[in-house]
């Protein structure tokens with residue numbers, strides 16, 4: 001057993017209202033710079049939809065992530081041979097137009113336009129070339145377009161459905177969508193790290209945050225291809241790749257990352273998971289159906305005395321182990337089994353887990369008759385608006401049983417709470433639902449509490465980095481005494 | 497006098513500038529050592545420029561290196577006319593490939609507004625010297641044929657004499673090929689400007705990727721050995737806060 005500590009995350013999709021506050025918080029802190037305007041380390045997508053960059057999930061186009069290769073895994077589009085062969089031109093790299101051309105407006109024109117019969121307008125100008133452009137797409141261009149032909153119907157996950165199922169999904173009465181906020185997953189088996197020829201990317205041992213060393217990045221741009229989530233971005237101005245840093249300076253000082261902190265729907269949870277690094281290769285090469293179950297196995301029980309002993313032997317601080325015991329992520333993921341990884345079939349072992357949206361069925365049309373009747377207050381989960389197969393394509397590598405299991409749990413909690421607060425559901429119905437998935441009232445109440453009422457400190461359990469020393473994780477403080485704290489040590493100009 | 501300037505002074509100035517400049521840049525301007533890829537702004541025509549250009553240069557570079565390091569082997573290998581012919585034709589083809597690629601890259605920069613936004617003055621210098629270098633090389637190959645034979649017998653001694661600090665320039669200064677002289681001078685100019693241009697990118701070619709392990713985990717605490725406190729855990733020193 002080789003115990004390591006990882007900061008992991010849970011996003012509760014039922015609570016996401018799609019307001020993009022997280023994206024803006026991140027943009028203001030990290031990517032509001034030349035060359036980074038187009039980057040959204042945190043972005044919110046509408047599903048079904050094509051996402052950002054367009055069709056990022058389609059690895060036939062972008063060749064990201066790992067492929068199962070017998071008992072091990074190999075990189076799909078990069079790696080020692082493929083990477084060095086394609087170093088002069090990377091055939092699978094997304095370009096600016098796959099994201100969008102960033103723009104601003106000529107606001108000054110509003111003030112300086114000569115007097116005339118028309119209202120002055122502020123025309124959009126490209127932030128790359130400075131020329132006026134016609135804006136054709138943006139980072140959330142598919143916002144709320146759950147039924148649209150251009151976006152929703154181009155969703156890669158629909159490939160798993162039969163044409164009839166697909167059509168049913170887009171019936172007007174059933175049409176639906178949910179939001180999918182995404183950041184870097186700070187994976188256990190990061191494809192970006194493995195793909196970097198210069199070794200500029202690395203995983204921080206202390207907390208598992210995946211970072212790019214800006215001084216070692218040489219713009220071979222393999223990480224952009226390798227990350228199947230397209231969360232490593234190339235800064236066209238500095239000639240360096242950049243990615244989500246999980247606000248590590250904030251984490252080190254005990255604060256939640258900006259996107260977590262600002263989240264209006266309070267959908268985000270963050271905490272420590274202990275995992276066994278010896279198992280990474282074996283688990284990354286599990287068969288598709290077993291991937292979710294196998295990944296759960298890698299995370300260790302922080303209450304197990306043996307785990308605690310091994311963790312301490314590996315130099316993990318007691319304060320971190322205590323944080324792992326209080327981790328909301330551990331509860332959602334391992335104890336309650338409510339959270340699932342996004343696209344586990346990319347085999348990077350992501351550390352961001354999603355509680356899928358419940359999306360109860362509302363109505364269907366039979367023989368031209370609009371039918372809203374249901375036996376109970378809510379439809380059973382077999383009649384969910386989004387087909388189970390679709391959700392399985394997103395969250396369980398196609399294993400529908402996993403999705404059904406999670407949705408049943410979510411539904412049972414909801415029924416239990418309805419029983420407690422309103423009391424219009426029959427006792428038998430509730431206990432049948434609870435019994436089916438072995439849930440007792442106490443646990444259901446705990447789930448409810450952490451889902452709906454949890455305070456900041458319950459949602460974000462950040463292990464102390466011992467603030468007085470945290471900067472020393474990065475530099476020898478004596479060396480930089482008297483230097484400024486922020487900004488570039490060297491101006492980020494291209495060339496000399 | 498001019499010969500001494502071009503074939504003795506220039507090489508030494510170039511090599512010294514290259515050495516000092518590159519080391520300085522690597523150590524103190526580390527952030528700026530990058531291939532400065534512009535593929536993100538324009539990907540399609542880059543393929544038709546960058547690939548033929550780099551692969552052409554790649555093979556030519558090793559060709560020159562072999563002739564420099566193992567001249568007698570090369571001459572022996574060229575003993576058969578067929579082999580000589582193959583080498584000559586292949587080298588010429590790689591030269592054409594590099595020239596084609598370079599022209600495609602220049603055209604791309606001239607025609608694509610986005611790429612122009614990331615073009616700096618040194619890029620123009622780079623294109624210029626590369627153009628001279630490749631064209632003069634092709635001219636030598638065409639007008640002074642069978643270079644793979646006489647290079648080893650004639651240029652290698654000169655280059656070696658530079659490296660052993662005993663420059664012998666008689667052969668090179670009396671040769672009656674302007675193209676060859678241009679080729680040598682521009683080669684040393686390229687070496688001289690390496691530290692000031694994007695040329696630095698081939699100095700950091702990531703060969704070590706071949707033998708390093710795929711995953712990299714770095715413990716900041718441990719590496720810097722800053723921490724001595726044992727207060728937070730029993731067992732060994734805290735790797736994790």
Ligand code: HEM
Nearest residue numbers: 087088219220531532533534535546550553601622698701
């Ligand atoms: C084997 C080592 C080399 C590697 C790995 C390499 C890699 C690269 C890469 C990745 C780019 C950026 C292409 C892009 O825009 O995406 C580039 C551009 C360039 N390289 Fe190299 N290169 C190597 C050797 C050379 C050599 C020997 C020269 C010339 C003496 C050279 C000259 C250039 C030039 C002029 C460009 C700019 C192309 C343009 O954008 O117009 N490279 N190289």
Ligand code: SF4
Nearest residue numbers: 184185187191192227
């Ligand atoms: S999600 Fe993050 S850690 Fe995982 S491969 Fe992508 S950039 Fe790397």
